[in-house]
Amino acid sequence: MAIPAFNTVAWFQIGTDAPDAARRFYGDMFGWRFDADPGSAFPGSEGYDLVRYAGADAPSGGLSHEPGAGGAHALFVVMVEDVDAACARAEECGGKVAAATAATARGLRFAYLEDPSGNRFGVFTPPVP
Numbered sequence: 380m381a382i383p384a385f386n387t388v389a390w391f392q393i394g395t396d397a398p399d400a401a402r403r404f405y406g407d408m409f410g411w412r413f414d415a416d417p418g419s420a421f422p423g424s425e426g427y428d429l430v431r432y433a434g435a436d437a438p439s440g441g442l443s444h445e446p447g448a449g450g451a452h453a454l455f456v457v458m459v460e461d462v463d464a465a466c467a468r469a470e471e472c473g474g475k476v477a478a479a480t481a482a483t484a485r486g487l488r489f490a491y492l493e494d495p496s497g498n499r500f501g502v503f504t505p506p507v508p
């Protein structure tokens with residue numbers, strides 16, 4: 380499996396307060412498989428599943444278990460070399476930081492940004508091995 384290049388969309392995330400229904404919907408529609416991964420949960424979520432496409436050897440996205448319907452989302456996530464630098468650059472380019480840098484228990488660092496139109500997306504830096 381090739382490692383994605385920095386500054387490319389390398390992950391997607393779906394947030395829902397009904398993870399069983401979401402797993403059923405996306406599993407039935409696209410054949411996606413889900414594996415619980417509590418170590419990937421981020422602050423504010425109630426759990427996390429890794430999403431694998433049929434035939435894929437690695438996950439391509441995640442399903443975030445949100446505490447309420449207000450947390451529903453679908454977004455793309457860009458792999459960057461430095462999350463804090465990406466946050467600063469977003470503001471320089473006319474966007475804003477929607478959720479400041481945070482980290483998972485495994486050391487993955489991420490933040491949520493908004494473009495000038497208010498479209499939300501994420502940036503992340505993988506954990507250092």
